[in-house]
Every structure is written in structure tokens, then in C-alpha cells.
Amino acid sequence: MATRNRTILFRKYRDALKSVRAPTGSSPSSSSGGPVIELATSSLLHPNRSYAPLSTEDPGSSSRGALTVGLPPAWVDVSEEIAANVQRLRPKMVELAKAHAKALMPSFGDGKEDQHRIEALTQEITSLLKKSEKRLQKLSAGGPSEDSNLRKNVQRSLATDLQNLSIELRKKQSTYLKRLRLQKEGPDGVDLEMNLKGNTSRMEDEDLDDLGFSEHQMAKLKKSEAFTAEREREIQQVVESVNELAQIMKDLSVLVIDQGTIVDRIDYNIQNVATTVEEGLKQLQKVLSLLFSLLSCFFFFSLFPFLKFCFKLIVHPLLSSFFPCLCYAGMYWTQQAEKTQKHGGTVMCASVLVIMCSIMLVLLILKEIFL
Amino acid sequence: MVLISAVRDYVNRMLQDISGMKVLILDSQTVSIVSVVYSQSELLQKEVFLVELVDSISKSKEPMSHLKAVYFLRPTSENIQHMRRQLASPRFGEYHLFFSNLLKDTQLHILADSDEHEVVQQVQEFYADFVANDPYHFSLNIPSNYMYMLPAVVDPSNLQHFCDRVVDGIAAIFLALKRRPVVRYQRTSDIAKRIAQETSKLMYQQESGLFDFRRTEVSPLLLVIDRRDDPVTPLLNQWTYQAMVHELIGIQDNKVDLRNIGKTSKDQQEVVLSSEQDAFFKANMYENFGDIGMNIKRMVDEFQQVAKSNQSIQTIEDMAKFVDNYPEYRKMHGNVSKHVSLVTEMSKTVEERKLMLVSQTEQELACNGGQGAAFEAVTNLLNNESVSDIDRLRLVMLYALRYEKESPVQLMQLFNKLASQSPKYKPGLVQFMLKQAGVDKRTGDLYGNRDLLNIALNMARGLKGVENVYTQHQPLLFQTMESITKGRLRDVDYPYVGNHFQQGRPQEVVIFIVGGTTYEESRSVALQNAINSGIRFILGGSVVLNSKRFLKDLEDAQRTARSSTNLV
Numbered sequence: 001m002a003t004r005n006r007t008i009l010f011r012k013y014r015d016a017l018k019s020v021r022a023p024t025g026s027s028p029s030s031s032s033g034g035p036v037i038e039l040a041t042s043s044l045l046h047p048n049r050s051y052a053p054l055s056t057e058d059p060g061s062s063s064r065g066a067l068t069v070g071l072p073p074a075w076v077d078v079s080e081e082i083a084a085n086v087q088r089l090r091p092k093m094v095e096l097a098k099a100h101a102k103a104l105m106p107s108f109g110d111g112k113e114d115q116h117r118i119e120a121l122t123q124e125i126t127s128l129l130k131k132s133e134k135r136l137q138k139l140s141a142g143g144p145s146e147d148s149n150l151r152k153n154v155q156r157s158l159a160t161d162l163q164n165l166s167i168e169l170r171k172k173q174s175t176y177l178k179r180l181r182l183q184k185e186g187p188d189g190v191d192l193e194m195n196l197k198g199n200t201s202r203m204e205d206e207d208l209d210d211l212g213f214s215e216h217q218m219a220k221l222k223k224s225e226a227f228t229a230e231r232e233r234e235i236q237q238v239v240e241s242v243n244e245l246a247q248i249m250k251d252l253s254v255l256v257i258d259q260g261t262i263v264d265r266i267d268y269n270i271q272n273v274a275t276t277v278e279e280g281l282k283q284l285q286k287v288l289s290l291l292f293s294l295l296s297c298f299f300f301f302s303l304f305p306f307l308k309f310c311f312k313l314i315v316h317p318l319l320s321s322f323f324p325c326l327c328y329a330g331m332y333w334t335q336q337a338e339k340t341q342k343h344g345g346t347v348m349c350a351s352v353l354v355i356m357c358s359i360m361l362v363l364l365i366l367k368e369i370f371l
Numbered sequence: 372m373v374l375i376s377a378v379r380d381y382v383n384r385m386l387q388d389i390s391g392m393k394v395l396i397l398d399s400q401t402v403s404i405v406s407v408v409y410s411q412s413e414l415l416q417k418e419v420f421l422v423e424l425v426d427s428i429s430k431s432k433e434p435m436s437h438l439k440a441v442y443f444l445r446p447t448s449e450n451i452q453h454m455r456r457q458l459a460s461p462r463f464g465e466y467h468l469f470f471s472n473l474l475k476d477t478q479l480h481i482l483a484d485s486d487e488h489e490v491v492q493q494v495q496e497f498y499a500d501f502v503a504n505d506p507y508h509f510s511l512n513i514p515s516n517y518m519y520m521l522p523a524v525v526d527p528s529n530l531q532h533f534c535d536r537v538v539d540g541i542a543a544i545f546l547a548l549k550r551r552p553v554v555r556y557q558r559t560s561d562i563a564k565r566i567a568q569e570t571s572k573l574m575y576q577q578e579s580g581l582f583d584f585r586r587t588e589v590s591p592l593l594l595v596i597d598r599r600d601d602p603v604t605p606l607l608n609q610w611t612y613q614a615m616v617h618e619l620i621g622i623q624d625n626k627v628d629l630r631n632i633g634k635t636s637k638d639q640q641e642v643v644l645s646s647e648q649d650a651f652f653k654a655n656m657y658e659n660f661g662d663i664g665m666n667i668k669r670m671v672d673e674f675q676q677v678a679k680s681n682q683s684i685q686t687i688e689d690m691a692k693f694v695d696n697y698p699e700y701r702k703m704h705g706n707v708s709k710h711v712s713l714v715t716e717m718s719k720t721v722e723e724r725k726l727m728l729v730s731q732t733e734q735e736l737a738c739n740g741g742q743g744a745a746f747e748a749v750t751n752l753l754n755n756e757s758v759s760d761i762d763r764l765r766l767v768m769l770y771a772l773r774y775e776k777e778s779p780v781q782l783m784q785l786f787n788k789l790a791s792q793s794p795k796y797k798p799g800l801v802q803f804m805l806k807q808a809g810v811d812k813r814t815g816d817l818y819g820n821r822d823l824l825n826i827a828l829n830m831a832r833g834l835k836g837v838e839n840v841y842t843q844h845q846p847l848l849f850q851t852m853e854s855i856t857k858g859r860l861r862d863v864d865y866p867y868v869g870n871h872f873q874q875g876r877p878q879e880v881v882i883f884i885v886g887g888t889t890y891e892e893s894r895s896v897a898l899q900n901a902i903n904s905g906i907r908f909i910l911g912g913s914v915v916l917n918s919k920r921f922l923k924d925l926e927d928a929q930r931t932a933r934s935s936t937n938l939v
Contacts, residue, residue: 001377002546003384004496004581006474013483014491021487072437076392147433150421154392157415170695246694259412260648261705262641265626266414266422267406270397 073147078135079154085132086161089125093168096121100176104183115234122173126241129166136162166245173245177238184231295356374503374909375647377547378408381499382443385469386417389439394421394463396442398450401471403502403512403624405443407645425453432462439465445500446470451478455485466491471500472539473578500543501911504625505646507900508893509911511540512624516914519562519886520599520807520928525935534562537913538569541593541883544911545574550879551582552593554868555860559814560597562885567595571868591879592855594865598886598916599808600815601847603737603772605889605921606765608730610841612663613656614890616644616713618917619720622890632716642709651706657894659842660717667710674707728752729762730841736769737818737844745770746781753788760793764800765918771801773818775810800922803929814864815847848882848892848910852899855880856906881909887920888912 099121103114139155262268382405386393395414397405402424414422425444440463444450458466468482468491482494501509518526518533545552551574556567570593574582598605609618620627625645646653651670655663677700684690721727732748735741749770752758767789771782790798819828854860858876867873884892888910896910914920 001380002498002549002581002584003381004473006479006494006496007492010479010483010491010494013480014486014489017480017484018487072392076437147435150392150394150435150438153415153420156412157418157420160412160415167695167698174692174695246690250694258702258705259410260643260645260702261638262626262643264410264412265406265643266397266409266411267402267624268626268641269411270402270422270424 075139075151078138079158082132082135082158082162085128086158086165089128089165092121092125092128093165093172096125096169097172100172104176104179118176119234119237122169122238122241125169126244129162129169129245132158132162170242170245173238173242177235177242180231180235180238184228184235372506373548373907374501374509374544375408375506378404378499378501378503381497381547382409383417385441385443385467385497386414386419389441389465389467391418392438393417393419394423394435394438394440395419396423396425396440396444398425398444398447400445400512401443401499404471404499407502407504407625408647410648425450425457434462436462436464438463439467441467441469443469443471443497446472446474446478448478451481454482458482458485458490459487461488461490463490468494469497470495472496472498472543473581498543498546501540502624504915505893505897507896507907507909508888509540509544509909510888510915511536511911511913513537513913516887516920517924517927517931519597519913520924521932521935523561523565525932530562533913534566534569537566537883537885538573540911541566541570541881542573544881544909545582545593548591548879549584550587550591551575551584552591552879552881553871553873553877554593554595555865556595556868557597557600557814558864558866559812560599560885563595563597566883566885567593567868570595575869587878589875589877590871590873591881592873592877594851594855594860594880594882596851596865596882596884598884598912600813601817602804602808602921603769603817604844604846604848604891605887605916606768606918607733607737607844607891608726608765608918609891610660610730610839611657611891611894612652612660613644614894615660615717617890617915619717620713621917621919622915627713629712629716636708638705639708639712642713644713649706651710657897659839663714667714670707671711674703677703723757724759724762725755725757726762727841728755729758729766732766733769734840734843736766736773742774742777745774746778746785749785750788753785753792760795761918761922763789763793764796764922768801768804771805772808772810775805797926797929800925800929803932804925807925807928815851817847844891846889846892846895848884849895849899851882852880852896852908856904876906878905879907879909881911884910884912886912886924887914887916889916 096118099114099118103111103118107114136155136158139151139158258264386395395405411422419441421438425442442454444454454468466486474494474496479494482491502512503509513533513536515529515533518530521530523530554567554571554574556563558564609615613622616622616627620629620632622644625643627642627644628640629642630640643649644652646656651666655666658666681693681696681700684693729752732745732752735748736745749766752766753763767785770785774782786801789796789801819826851860856876882896893910896908899908916924
């Protein structure tokens with residue numbers, strides 16, 4: 001497929017126009033001189049741009065310009081932490097698979113370290129998944145804004161990754177469980193069989209040595225019982241972790257998009273965003289104006305008994321008239337903000353609200369002190 | 372696959388080299404272009420966490436300098452103005468600009484001028500300027516499609532816009548395929564000639580460097596034809612799945628809107644019908660209605676089996692298995708309900724409008740002979756109360772197209788009856804259509820009664836009988852494709868542009884229908900490609916028509932023509 005790169009030409013025009021706009025050389029890197037020299041130096045400053053028409057350049061290398069790349073907001077740290085967890089989880093899953101395979105192989109000795117290792121790994125993985133999932137919930141933002149849409153999408157993407165990992169873990173565990181069960185039948189069956197055979201043969205041959213042989217058999221039985229009990233315990237643990245994972249998956253599945261449905265369409269998501277952001281702002285402003293009207297009523301009713309004590313102090317008379325004015329000013333601002341739908345309006349209203357509450361507190365304290 | 376994979380490759384290349392969190396900004400046209408080939412979850416995998424429209428993004432003021440902006444726009448003057456404003460006060464850390472077609476030098480100057488903060492890292496042209504509905508079918512979604520029916524004097528500037536958009540779209544197709552074709556057009560159509568000539572000029576003169584690709588033995592062919600050469604296909608009622616859904620409900624960018632139709636559950640109000648994402652649809656999109664019913668029943672039975680096994684959960688193992696399979700189960704459930712609700716809706720419409728009866732007559736009008744019987748059938752249906760107005764109009768139009776010259780008296784009778792019974796019918800629409808697409812205006816042999824060979828073939832077909840009365844119609848496009856395959860496309864009817872000449876058969880053919888394609892024709896193309904005759908056909912149009920849209924275009928054209936003559 002053909003493409004055409006216009007970046008070179010664009011840069012040429014941009015530099016030419018820039019020098020025309022500011023011919024006295026405002027860029028710090030240029031030496032003294034007229035626009036001709038500046039043009040030359042600015043083109044020399046990009047020597048590593050290739051001329052191949054199909055090149056894609058590394059855009060991260062140049063960021064000179066008046067706009068400094070700002071610090072990302074705090075939630076980006078959370079998302080990066082979760083992404084790092086996901087990266088750590090992948091090699092651990094591989095390790096777990098290896099440990100499962102090793103434990104299932106017939107081995108001499110107890111195989112207890114293998115079991116411990118598997119348990120430890122499984123615990124680690126499950127706890128990492130749980131922790132990541134909890135942090136993921138934190139990413140949900142309150143209030144609609146462009147930022148919240150961004151957060152929702154980041155959340156979705158991480159939720160998909162986590163869900164895939166937990167599905168993988170479950171599959172591994174269930175296959176391990178199945179094979180473990182098969183094995184449990186195996187050695188016990190053989191043992192029991194051997195026991196029976198041993199029993200009958202011994203019984204036939206030597207009836208006199210009951211005590212000795214039954215002890216031997218008892219030991220064997222005890223051993224197999226212990227073995228069975230241990231396997232039971234392991235299976236129980238695996239089942240528990242399976243249930244835990246099921247819980248995680250249920251939580252995550254709410255966040256994940258179903259592929260192939262309308263929700264997975266880009267144009268559908270764009271339409272929805274546009275409507276919800278507008279509505280959200282309106283709701284917020286409605287709430288704020290309601291709050292202001294309530295506060296003003298409250299001040300009126302609470303201030304009436306105060307007003308009687310007010311005459312004693314100098315401060316009170318001034319403030320008691322001041323307060324309702326503040327309330328009404330706040331309401332007015334809220335309504336103005338609603339009309340013009342400015343972001344700044346809501347912020348201002350919120351700050352006014354805070355100021356008024358603090359003044360009221362000061363007033364109460366003063367009242368206590370002076371009365 | 373070729374169109375869809377071309378657009379996907381372009382989008383992949385846009386996103387792959389840019390690391391970190393990105394925001395993708397599109398305009399109203401490129402949203403459709405990207406949405407039909409790329410899903411939201413795939414974008415999330417590429418770390419694109421926000422998608423915005425270029426005109427709405429200017430309303431918000433939050434700076435998000437930790438994001439890198441990837442713009443994919445059409446190079447129109449409005450978009451350049453938007454870019455100017457946004458570059459003047461940049462909100463994002465980096466700006467990567469991709470345009471879906473050729474940028475003019477002046478536009479590049481304007482962009483360079485407004486980039487005072489030097490945030491633009493790259494400006495590229497990625498030629499994904501068409502909506503790839505299906506692997507071999509594209510559309511341009513041009514809103515004022517009806518302009519093609521009007522002569523140039525009526526509204527020259529709008530017609531120029533139309534032609535420019537078409538030429539841009541066709542150029543993008545060939546740039547995406549990396550080919551330069553030989554251009555042929557339909558002789559009798561002025562607009563086809565104009566578009567063919569402008570395309571050829573672009574490819575061979577104005578941007579000959581850009582189009583200078585490796586030459587194959589036989590150049591590919593671009594054939595520009597006019598919708599009015601085959602006005603019958605968009606008027607007919609359809610009985611194959613994709614075409615039927617579009618005809619009865621309407622498909623836009625592979626989405627079906629069920630909100631106005633009856634009562635549907637909340638998650639079935641808008642559904643996606645894409646052959647890439649839905650295996651059942653891919654297998655059934657060209658099947659006829661009867662077969663679809665059976666296949667859906669089979670799918671529902673399978674699903675019920677799975678659901679029943681999910682009900683009986685007794686051990687922990689069962690539970691674990693259920694949780695494992697839950698995503699699959701949910702997806703299957705969604706798919707089954709989607710198809711079931713579509714087919715239910717269509718069955719209801721077929722019942723209400725008595726479409727089985729109407730369609731039988733339509734197919735006979737389109738395919739077989741017998742003027743007397745046809746007249747009687749149409750009159751009976753016009754008298755039938757349960758036939759809707761739009762169906763009556765279509766029947767009369769089909770009759771008029773076929774028997775225009777044979778018995779004018781009876782035709783007049785039908786016109787009068789139509790006018791008296793359908794209150795919303797705008798008089799003169801049928802006559803307007805005959806003026807546009809009557810037998811004098813058509814090049815192709817629409818009814819197979821122009822030369823002896825075709826008449827003989829028709830008779831043979833008639834004697835053999837048809838498998839299914841409702842799907843016996845073959846669009847004219849099918850014959851055109853056959854002629855191209857046999858190398859027998861007549862130069863008299865379809866002349867070349869310039870002095871290119873083509874010996875032998877081309878291996879790639881792009882057919883562009885000015886005025887719009889139909890899903891019946893895209894089905895024809897897909898079936899032809901499946902035969903593997905050594906030629907690959909690609910079909911495109913200015914819109915995708917159904918009978919409602921075609922009639923609306925006729926009405927709009929008639930109204931504009933009338934108002935312009937009033938002015939004159």
C-alpha cells in the first residue's frame with residue numbers, strides 16, 4: 001500500500017514561515033544573524049531525518065517547543081503499576097506450568113518441595129491478581145469528563161489482560177487437578193491391590209505370624225492413608241484457589257468488552273461519549289445550584305436567633321448581612337455558569353461554597369468565645 | 372479480504388510506531404472508515420485510550436499533555452481550519468497528522484503556519500479514503516448522492532464536489548492496491564465520462580509520479596458505469612440475507628439500527644453485521660431466506676444444548692467448567708439473539724406487506740416476458756388494499772421500465788391508478804425516472820432482448836425453469852462481468868479514456884457505479900470471485916442503495932430539477 005510522507009516539506013514550510021514571523025532570531029540555539037543563517041541552522045539541526053518516502057520516524061526524540069510535556073495525572077501511576085504487575089505475572093505463569101509438570105512426574109521421595117513450590121507460586125499469582133484487580137477498581141473516576149473516558153478505556157484494557165491471565169491460570173489448575181486425581185487413584189489402587197494380594201498370600205502361607213504381618217500391613221495402610229489425606233488437602237487447596245479466581249473473573253467480566261457486539265464499535269462509543277459528557281455537566285450544575293439555595297435557607301433560619309445576640313458584638317452585624325449576600329451571589333454565579341456552560345463556573349461555585357462554610361465555622365467559634 | 376486488510380494495514384501503521392498513551396481523532400467520514408475495519412478492543416490493545424471527533428474536541432479545554440494525538444482526517448478545508456485552531460493552542464504532547472488523501476500545497480502551508488509551538492511530529496498521507504463494507508465491496512457514503520442524475524448546469528459547484536469525492540475515493544483504492552489502471556466508461560453517461568476523465572488525468576498527468584507503480588503484463592481495469600443503466604436492481608425486493616436486511620431494515624456501515632422497529636431488548640437495539648467478526652453471518656450472508664431460517668434453527672438448537680448443560684451444575688468441576696466457558700457462552704447467546712431478532716423482524720415485515728406476492732410479480736417483470744399477464748398482475752396488486760404505497764410505486768416503475776414503448780395506453784392507466792390510490796405519491800416521479808433511465812438512455816441490455824444471442828439465452832432459461840422464483844433475477848452487472856471475463860466488452864459501448872488500449876484480459880477489475888451499488892450486486896461479485904476465473908473483481912459505489920434510498924434520490928433530483936427550471 002502506498003503512502004506519502006509530507007513531513008520534510010512540512011518542516012521546511014514551518015521553518016520558513018517561522019523565520020518570516022520572527023526575523024530577529026528568537027530561538028536560543030541560533031547564532032546572531034539574519035533569517036538566512038537561521039534557516040540554514042534550523043535545517044542542519046535535523047540531520048538525521050531520512051528522505052525515504054515510506055519512513056516512519058521516531059517521534060519521541062524531538063519535543064522542542066513551547067509546550068512542555070506535562071506530568072501525567074496520578075491515576076496513570078496506578079495504571080502503570082497494574083501493567084507492571086501483568087508483566088511480572090507472565091513469567092510466573094510459565095514457572096507454574098513447569099512446576100506442575102515436574103510434580104506430576106513420578107519421582108522418588110516425597111515430592112513435598114514440589115507441592116510447596118506449586119502452592120507458593122499459586123498463592124503469589126492469585127494474590128498479585130487480586131491486588132491488581134483491587135487497584136483496577138480505583139481507576140474508576142467520579143464525574144464525567146474527557147479524562148474519565150480515558151480512564152475507563154485504560155481500565156477496560158487492563159481488565160482484559162487480567163481476565164486472560166486468570167483464565168489461563170484456571171485452565172492450568174484444572175488440568176493439574178485432573179491429572180492429580182488420576183494419579184491419586186493410581187498409586188492407591190496399586191497399593192491396595194498389592195496389599196490384598198499380600199494379604200491373601202501371606203494368610204494362606206503363614207497363619208501363625210499374624211501379628212507381625214498385620215503390623216506390616218498396618219504400616220502400609222497408614223502410609224497410604226497419609227498419602228491420600230495429603231492429596232485430599234492439596235486438591236482442596238487447588239479448589240479454593242479456583243473459586244477465588246472465579247470470583248475475580250466475575251468482577252472483571254463486567255469491565256471487559258464483548259468482541260463483535262455494538263459496544264465494540266468505535267463510532268458507537270464516540271456518540272455515547274458526546275452525550276454523556278454534556279449531560280454530566282448539566283447534572284453537576286443543577287446539584288450545585290440546589291445546594292446553594294438550601295444553604296441560603298439554612299443561613300436565614302439559623303441566623304435569626306444569632307441576630308438577637310449579634311447586637312452585642314461588633315463583628316456579627318456586619319457578617320449577618322454579609323452572609324445572605326454571599327449565598328445569593330453564589331446562586332447567581334451557578335446559574336450564570338449553567339447558561340454559559342463553562343467549566344470554570346462550576347469550580348468557582350465550589351470554591352465559594354467552601355469559603356462560606358469556613359466563614360460559618362469561624363462565626364460559630366467566635367460566638368462561643370464571646371458569649 | 373483485500374479492501375478490509377488494506378485499511379487495517381494503514382491503521383496499524385499509523386499506531387505502531389508511536390509509543391505511550393494515544394488519543395485518536397477522526398472526522399465524521401473517517402469514523403466510518405475506521406469503524407468498519409477496526410474494533411474498540413483492538414484500539415485499546417494498541418494503547419489508544421480515547422477516540423474523539425475533530426469538531427467536538429475543540430469544545431473541551433482540559434490539556435492532556437501526557438497523551439499523544441493521532442489525527443486521521445480527510446483533507447477538506449473544514450478539517451484544515453479545525454487543525455489550525457487546535458495547533459494554535461495545543462492540548463496534547465505530540466501531534467501526528469495522517470490524511471486520507473492528497474494534500475494540496477496550500478493546505479500544507481496553512482498547517483505549517485499554524486504550528487507555532489512545533490508540536491507536529493509527522494504529516495503523512497495514508498490513502499484509506501473509502502468504507503470497506505465487505506472484502507470486495509466499498510462505498511463512499513456521499514450524502515448528496517442524487518446530484519449524479521442532474522445535468523451540470525443545474526448546480527455546478529455541488530456536482531464538482533461530488534465528482535471530486537468520487538475521484539478521491541477511486542484514487543485511494545488504486546493507491547492502496549498500488550496499481551494504475553486503464554480507464555473505461557459507459558458511453559451514454561456524461562457523469563461517468565467526466566469522472567473517468569478526471570481520474571485518468573489525476574493518475575496519468577497530475578500525480579503521475581505517485582501512481583507510477585510496477586507495471587504488470589496486463590494493466591488492471593477501472594470501469595465507471597452509471598446506476599441508471601440498471602435501475603431495476605435497486606427497485607427489486609431482496610431475498611438473500613444481507614441484501615434483505617438492507618432492503619427491509621437498513622444497514623449503515625455494517626450496523627443495523629433496530630430502535631424504531633418494534634420492541635427489542637436493550638442490548639439488541641443496534642447490532643453489528645460484519646462478515647469479518649461473525650462466522651454465522653459470513654456463512655449465510657448470500658443464502659436465501661428459506662435456507663437462513665433452517666440454519667438459524669440449527670444454531671438455536673445447538674445453543675439450547677449448551678445452555679442445558681450449563682443448567683445442570685452439580686460438582687465443583689462443573690462449576691469450574693461453567694466459569695471457564697462463560698465468555699464463549701455469552702458471545703454465542705448474543706449472536707443467536709441477534710440473528711433471531713433480525714429474522715423475526717423481517718418475517719413480520721414480509722407478512723404485513725405481502726411481499727411474497729409482490730415480489731413474485733416484480734421478478735416476473737424483471738425477468739420473463741408476457742406484457743398482458745404483467746399488466747393484469749400489476750393492476751391486481753394495485754387494487755389490493757394490503758399492498759403498501761412504496762410497493763405499488765415500485766411495481767409501476769418496474770412495469771414502466773420494461774413496457775415503456777409497448778402499450779402507452781395501459782401505462783397511462785397504471786399511472787392514473789397509482790396517483791389516485793397512493794396519497795403520498797408525487798406525480799411525475801415515474802415519468803422522471805423514465806426520462807433518466809428509460810430505454811433510450813441505457814447502454815446495457817437490461818432485459819436481454821436486444822440481440823439474438825441474449826434472446827435465445829433467455830428462452831433457454833425460461834424453458835429450463837428456475838430454482839427459486841424469488842431469486843431468479845441477475846443484475847446487469849453479472850453480464851458485464853461475464854463480458855469482461857471473456858474479453859468481450861464492446862469498445863463502442865465502453866470506450867477507453869486516452870489512448871490506452873488493452874489487449875487480453877485484465878487480472879484485476881474495479882467497477883465503480885456512479886449513483887450507488889446494491890448488496891445484490893456485491894453478492895454477484897463475491898460469487899464471481901469465488902469461482903476463481905483468474906480475474907478479481909472489486910465493486911464500489913457512491914452509496915449502498917436500497918429501494919427507499921433510490922426512490923429518495925429520484926425525488927430529490929426531481930425537486931432540484933424542478934426548482935432550477937422555475938428559477939430559469
